[in-house]
Each structure stands twice: as structure tokens, then as C-alpha cells.
Amino acid sequence: MQALQWALDAPEEVGHAVVIAASSRLSAQNIAFSAVARSAIMRDPEFAEGRYAEDPTTEGPRTGLAIARMMAHITYLSEQAMAEKFGRRFQDSDAPRHRFGVDFAVESYLEHQGRTFLDRFDALSYLYLTRALDYFDPFADPAATDALQASCAVGRGTRFLVLSFDSDWRFATSHSRRIVRVLERARVPTSFREITAPHGHDSFLLDVPEYLATVRAFLDHAAQAPGGSRHAS
């Protein structure tokens, strides 16, 4: 999404852009997930109206941030990926323990993801970033693609590769199709593939051969093209 914005802002500075599992406009469902995540953070008593860093007696809204991350992680995986990774396995036993704490393997995974997130992410950053995503809507301006279109018309604009994954329900293929539709109609050189992969949104981080081969093919050409050193992804 950053790559898309850069190409719109400075098309002659970006020769090639790879836009993977992205969106040009979050859906109500996407925003709803962000809202719950932010709510978990802001309702944590340690949030202190955002001034937790000034208060030496608190480490900030760690509970809220961990919960936000746990929930977000659910949206990164497909149902199939979760079923294959965890199924209904128990974490530390062969039989249910009938308690409210962590019992299923998937619960342990989410706990772990929430916990490790705390060491590398700040709650306010989380609020700002998710909010930036919610408001991100570059094509709302009818003139958004004008500069890009003009640059492409004289062969100095950005060439795009847009990719989606068929199991991604966070930013489903329809999100990528919208990006492609707008770019293609603005006569921007755009390639698109929907990659088959079972892992959901997280597929973009994983070793999916068809996905990697497609990015490689695009970069191979970019490396030969004049201005090939100008990339964004």
C-alpha cells in the first residue's frame, strides 16, 4: 500500500512496484477488526489516555496490545491453515482439562503471538498505523492517477505487479482486482495474478513457489529495463 502511494505521488521515481495481498480501500469488515484491536488497547487501564510513556509506574497497555495482536493474527490465517496447523489438538495434554486457561494448541499460538509482539511494538504506533490503514483511500480523488498516467504515457511511469492469494480473506482478491481495475483503466502497465496458496493473508511471507516465481519473473525483467533500479514493494 505504501508502494502504491509512492507510485501515485512520484511515478517517475518508482520504475517498478510489487503490490502483494494489499488493498486500496479497507472494507467495513477490515475496519471493524481494527476497531476492536484499538478498543482493546485504549480500554486497557494502563493506556492512561496515551501518556503511559511518561508514567514510570506502568509499562503501558500490554494486555490490550497483546489482545489486539491475538485477534489480528486470526485474520492473517485461513481456516484451512489453522485447521492444518492446530486442528483441535491440545497443547500440553492428550485430553481436555476443562479449564478457562490455554488448553487448545491454537490458544497457545495466539498467546505466544500476543506476548512476543509486546517486545517489538508500541501501542500508540499500533493505533496510528491501523488508523492510517482505515483512512487509506488513494483512489477517492478522481485525479489520483493523473500523474502516474501521464508518466506512463511517455514511458517514464511505474510498472506494476499486483498479486493476491486465493485463501486470503483479510485482503481478498477483490481488493487487488480493484487496484488493477483502476490502474489498468489509467493505462498504467499492470500485471495481475491470483496465486493459489492455502495459508491465507500470511501466504505473502511464506515459501509459495508460484508466488516467488512470479515476483522473480517481474524483477528479472525490471533488472534489464532502463531505470530498473527504481523499485518499491
Next chain:
Amino acid sequence: MRPDLEVVAKLVTPRTRVLDLGCGDGQLLADLASRLGCMGTGVDRDPASLLAAIRRGVSVIELDLDSQLGEFGDASYDLVVVSQTLQAARHPDQVLREVRRIAGHGVVSVPNFGLWKHRAALALRGRMPVSAELPHPWYDTPNIHLATLTDLEDLFAAEGFTVERRVLLDAAGRAAGGLRGVGPTRLAANLMASGAVYLISG
């Protein structure tokens, strides 16, 4: 380049915007871009073809011809190429309607099921033809809508297209110069040509 694509390329006006449905590895679009200064987009679904096209710098969009051509805007191209693809579409008539909506002009290249060899296979041997032009057995072929040139020309007319040019192809897919001697009659063309490339407008 595939011989029939060279015939197709000759029907394209320089510096136009071309949409190539069933573009394969992007040979035609790459050629049109480098030789004629055309801008273009390809459409295909075959993974190896898509990779090859992307690698040679051709823009390709993976989508289903039968249900997703609506992604392209009205009059957004000057020409739509439908090369060896119409017979593989589930709804060839709807594809032609999309050609009209998207560009109004099309170059359509097809095999001719009316070729005498194919007729002979059916008439004398009682079997669906398998040949150089139609190499697939009936149960495993992308060509689900085979037609004769006469059938196709009827469809063009029914869909409101005018045939501006027709180039008959020989077995190798080259412009069949020898067939000019046969004359322009529908009957002869439909019997002797392995295929044809049409420039249509509507």
C-alpha cells in the same frame, strides 16, 4: 513468432492500444510493442504462460474470459485480439460482445473445423478429427466450441460485426497465398483453409 500471430500482427495499426485475450507467453504483444509502438495488455490463465509474459515485460492480467471481461472499461482499447482462443471459450458469443464493448474492433484467429480433412475423418472414418491443426482427442481438448469458417461468419453477422479482412491460413498457420487461387467463395474457403484470421468491426 507463431506463424498465425505474424498474420495477426499485420492487421494491427501502429501505436494503438491492444488487448490480447489468450495472449499465451506474450509474444504478439511484445512484438507489437517493439515494432509498432503499441501499448497492450494480455489476458491468460495458464501459469507458465503468465510467467513467461511477465518475464518479457508484457503486462498480463489473470482472469476468466467467460466471466471477468467486465474488468475492462468500455472503449478502453483500440483493438481486441482473440487468437486461437474463441473456440476455447465457454460462451464465444459473449466474448464477441465484450470485444465490441471494449474496443469495437477485433482480430479473431480460429481453426477451421470445415477443412476437408476434418470432414473426411468424420464422414469416412466416423471419428472426431485429430490432426496437426486440432491435435487433441475430443475428451481432453481446450477447444470446446469448434466451428467451421461459415459457422463463425454467421456468428459475426448475428452479433452485428462486419468482416473487414479475412486471411485464410494453411496447415502451418501461414497466410495461405495458394488459396487465393481458389477464390473468395465461402464454400471453397471453408473446405480448403486450415484456419483463418478475421479483422472485424462492430
